[in-house]
Amino acid sequence: MREFSKLLDGLVYTRSRNAKLKLIADYLHATPDPDRGWAMAALTGALDLKAVKPAAIRGIVDERVDPTLFRMSWDFVGDMAETVALIWPKPEGEPPELDDGSLRLATVVERLGSLGRAEGPRALATMLDHLDASGRYALIKLATGELRVGVSARLAKTALAQAFALDVDAVEEVWHGLTPPYAPLFAWAEGGAQPTPADTPVFRAFMLAHGLEETVVDLADYAAEWKWDGIRVQLVRTGGQVRLYSRGGDDVTGSFPDVAAAFDRDGVLDGELLVKGEAQGAADLHGGAAASFNALQQRLGRKAVTAKMQADYPAFVRLYDILFDGPEDLRALPWIERRARLEAFAAKLDRERFDVSALIEAKDFAELSEIRAGSRDAAIEGVMLKRRDSAYVAGRRVGLWYKWKRDPLTADCVVMYAQRGHGKRSSYYSDYTFGCWTAPPEEGGELLPVGKAYSGITDEEVRETDRFVRNHTLQRFGPVREVEKSLVLEVAFDSIHASKRHKSGVAMRFPRIARIRHDKPAAEADLIATLQRMIVAD
Numbered sequence: 001m002r003e004f005s006k007l008l009d010g011l012v013y014t015r016s017r018n019a020k021l022k023l024i025a026d027y028l029h030a031t032p033d034p035d036r037g038w039a040m041a042a043l044t045g046a047l048d049l050k051a052v053k054p055a056a057i058r059g060i061v062d063e064r065v066d067p068t069l070f071r072m073s074w075d076f077v078g079d080m081a082e083t084v085a086l087i088w089p090k091p092e093g094e095p096p097e098l099d100d101g102s103l104r105l106a107t108v109v110e111r112l113g114s115l116g117r118a119e120g121p122r123a124l125a126t127m128l129d130h131l132d133a134s135g136r137y138a139l140i141k142l143a144t145g146e147l148r149v150g151v152s153a154r155l156a157k158t159a160l161a162q163a164f165a166l167d168v169d170a171v172e173e174v175w176h177g178l179t180p181p182y183a184p185l186f187a188w189a190e191g192g193a194q195p196t197p198a199d200t201p202v203f204r205a206f207m208l209a210h211g212l213e214e215t216v217v218d219l220a221d222y223a224a225e226w227k228w229d230g231i232r233v234q235l236v237r238t239g240g241q242v243r244l245y246s247r248g249g250d251d252v253t254g255s256f257p258d259v260a261a262a263f264d265r266d267g268v269l270d271g272e273l274l275v276k277g278e279a280q281g282a283a284d285l286h287g288g289a290a291a292s293f294n295a296l297q298q299r300l301g302r303k304a305v306t307a308k309m310q311a312d313y314p315a316f317v318r319l320y321d322i323l324f325d326g327p328e329d330l331r332a333l334p335w336i337e338r339r340a341r342l343e344a345f346a347a348k349l350d351r352e353r354f355d356v357s358a359l360i361e362a363k364d365f366a367e368l369s370e371i372r373a374g375s376r377d378a379a380i381e382g383v384m385l386k387r388r389d390s391a392y393v394a395g396r397r398v399g400l401w402y403k404w405k406r407d408p409l410t411a412d413c414v415v416m417y418a419q420r421g422h423g424k425r426s427s428y429y430s431d432y433t434f435g436c437w438t439a440p441p442e443e444g445g446e447l448l449p450v451g452k453a454y455s456g457i458t459d460e461e462v463r464e465t466d467r468f469v470r471n472h473t474l475q476r477f478g479p480v481r482e483v484e485k486s487l488v489l490e491v492a493f494d495s496i497h498a499s500k501r502h503k504s505g506v507a508m509r510f511p512r513i514a515r516i517r518h519d520k521p522a523a524e525a526d527l528i529a530t531l532q533r534m535i536v537a538d
Contacts (some may be wrong), residue, residue, distance in 0.1 A: 001103045001131060003031060005138035006041055011149040013177065015424075024156060025163035030444070034374055035105040040160065042142055046180055051120025052143040057084060064089050066138035075479060078420035078427050081144070088128050090340045092301050103130060105142075106181065106358035112143060148422050153248065156260040164189035171396040176203040178248060185203050193340075197237025203249045203396035204268060206232065209384060209401035209536055216365050216423045218401065224368055227403055228318055229293045229495070230274040231300070231379040235259075235317065237266050238327075250388045255302050259317060262353035267345060270392075271317040272357070274379060275299070289330070290318065293509055294497035312478035316353045319346055320384075323392055328432035331392040372404060381494065382406045408492040409534055411436065411526045412517055414447055415487040418469040421462075421482050429469040429481065430454050430462045432513070433485025434489055436504070436531060441523045447485055448504040450531060451493070465516070488517040488525050496534050506531050507533035 010023045024043070026349065028036050041047040061070055061084055074083040083263050101107065108127065110451025115123055124143060128136050141147050157175065161168035166189060177200045178185055184195040232247040242260040244253045244426075253260050276297075298313050299305060306359065323331050330338055363419030364367035364380040372383045382405035390400040413434035421430035431454040457465070465487070472484035492514040499507035506528065 001105055001108060001135045001138055003027065004035070004105050004142070005134040007039070007149070008138045008141060008149055009134055011151055015150070017155070020155065021150060021159045021162060024151070024159035026057055028160060028163050033183055033186055035188060037183065038105050039181060040156060041180035041190040042145075042147060042238035043149075043151050043156040044102075045145065046447045047109070047142070047145060049109070049143050049145070051112050051115040051117055052124050053117070054080060054146075055115065056121040057124070057140060057144070059081055060121050061088070062537045064125075069479070075476075078479075079422070081137050081140040082426070084128075084140055085133045085467075088133075088136055091129055103127060103135070106143070108139065114507060133439040134511060150424075160185075160189065161505065168288075170194065172205040172394065173202055176245070176251075190338070199241070201238050201241045202237035203234060203236070203243075206234065206270065207321070207392050207401060209395045209403040210396055210398060212402040212404040215402065219362060219368065221362060221389075222387055222402075223339075224358065224362060225357050225386070226380050227322075227382040227384045227386050227405065228265055228274060228290060228357065229379050230272040230290070230296055230318075233271060233273045233317060234323075235263050235267075235269040235271065237263050237268075252300075253298055255305060256315050257305060259315050259353055262350040264326075264350075266326045266349060267322065269317070269319055269342070269345070270321040270323060271319040271354075273317055274315060275314060277379065278315045280383060285380075290499050292379055292495065292509060294499065295496055314352075315356070316470060318355055320357050321392060334389040335386050335521065336388045361535065369437055379404070381393045405494075408514075409496065410490055410492050410514060411531055412488050412520060412524070413491050413518070414485050414522045414525045415465075415468075415483060415489060416447060416485060417480050418465075425462060427464050428466040431465065432465070432489065434491060436526045436528045438528055440527070445527070448528060449502070450504045450506055450528065451491060451508040451511040452510040453489075453491060453513050456492070457516065460514060486522050488520045489516050489523055490514040496531055498532075498535055504528050508537065 007023060007027045010022055014020055016022065027039065031039065038047065038091055057080070065087055070083070070087060073087055077083045087277060089480065111123060125141055131139060139286045141149075158168050159170050160166070161171045166344070171185070174185065174188075174195050178195060184192075188194050207294060213504065230343070231252075233252065234245040236245065240254065242263050243251055244256055245261055246252050259273070272294065274290040275295040277289045277295060294311055296315070299309060299315065300477070302309075312411055318340060321335075322338055322345055323329070325341055325345055333341070346354055359370065362371055362372060368383065382403060385404060387400050387404040393400070413436055415432050416435045417433040418429040419431040421428055431452065432492040433449050433452045435447035435449045437445040438449060462520055468487055469481055469483050473481045473485060490513070491511050493508040493511040495509040496507060496508050501507070
């Protein structure tokens with residue numbers, strides 16, 4: 001664990017992307033199998049040790065440390081793993097760190113992976129006894145799967161590719177056909193044959209778009225289509241197997257078995273996973289209407305989807321592109337040729353489950369801008385612009401695809417609660433729950449929570465707001481503080497939907513903080529009725 005803990009420490013305290021890449025690359029070169037494979041699994045979120053959960057860790061700490069002292073320390077430090085690492089009392093006579101191989105990364109993973117929830121916490125406590133503070137921190141992060149060290153799965157794979165002079169997109173393609181600790185992957189990295197899992201529905205990296213910002217494009221060179229508000233998915237069928245992958249490469253097939261069952265032709269397609277809804281203008285452009293993201297959320301992340309849920313929230317995919325037609329790789333073809341192949345492929349699929357995203361007809365960019373301005377529809381996020389001669393290339397390439405999202409909605413909301421953030425913000429109250437009034441406060445209105453956000457403000461504004469939270473705390477609820485209702489935030493969000501789960505009756509989509517409104521009294525913040533008027537029917 002010593003080298004892995006050094007890696008995590010380095011990643012936590014390093015903000016530079018290039019420095020993080022070098023830290024991971026150096027670790028992978030210096031570390032033998034299978035330790036480095038398990039480290040990659042941890043960094044990419046592919047490691048799931050079910051024997052140890054945060055509640056169990058809190059339980060074993062309460063047996064060693066006064067619970068009140070632990071919770072006060074946790075409130076001060078802001079991160080559970082760091083708090084436990086610092087406060088854990090080692091038994092007398094224990095060395096700073098045991099070095100007999102029993103705490104080698106692979107040994108720890110295999111040991112915890114073999115235990116159930118009854119035995120896991122005890123085994124973890126024994127391991128904590130034999131580690132120093134840095135090692136304890138790394139162990140807890142590893143066991144809970146909550147690394148949060150500023151490394152995305154893509155960054156970790158990029159580091160591996162750079163360390164061994166591999167193509168990162170080639171690494172991405174073979175990744176999902178392999179399992180931790182990725183022995184074939186490292187064998188390839190060190191000069192062996194590239195692993196090519198036969199008849200396995202592996203993930204291919206998505207082609208992504210740059211924001212349009214101030215760019216104006218010529219529609220003679222670019223095709224326009226709607227940017228739908230679902231989740232981007234890749235459909236893969238080969239060897240009789242079907243997989244649905246999210247943009248991050250997560251397998252979401254289990255949540256949408258009805259879509260997987262309907263995909264009955266070998267190939268790889270790129271599209272947007274949506275739920276059918278009632279006709280509502282632009283969302284009914286082709287193949288039936290799409291409901292808002294709020295409807296899709298009812299099915300996301302569920303391990304078991306009942307027949308009733310499938311009937312109540314019928315999923316389908318609005319197709320954007322085709323990567324493979326059977327075994328034929330089409331990614332090198334220009335978009336305009338792939339579009340024709342996609343339409344021919346989709347014509348043979350179940351029309352209840354698949355349709356092709358319609359193109360937007362506009363004579364010039366000015367007309368397209370007018371069409372986009374009128375696209376405030378529950379299922380539409382904006383417009384996509386795709387260069388007609390562009391190949392399908394992984395990642396973002398300048399000048400090929402652009403996304404032109406619709407302008408956000410905004411509301412003035414009052415901060416009600418605050419919680420510590422994560423990573424470099426773990427010492428600050430930087431996650432804010434905010435609310436709007438049921439009626440004007442002079443008429444007896446009350447504040448009800450309408451959303452939660454942490455992004456959008458600078459580090460200096462975080463420090464300023466943290467001081468406000470500490471100086472205006474009314475009550476504490478574990479790591480959460482209720483604050484005086486006097487600070488107003490202008491909150492931007494993509495859309496808002498009716499919600500039975502929230503007392504306010506509304507739920508925001510992608511809320512973020514636009515600015516702090518020191519100039520606005522809390523009594524003048526928006527009413528919930530104002531938000532309700534922004535709702536587009538699902």
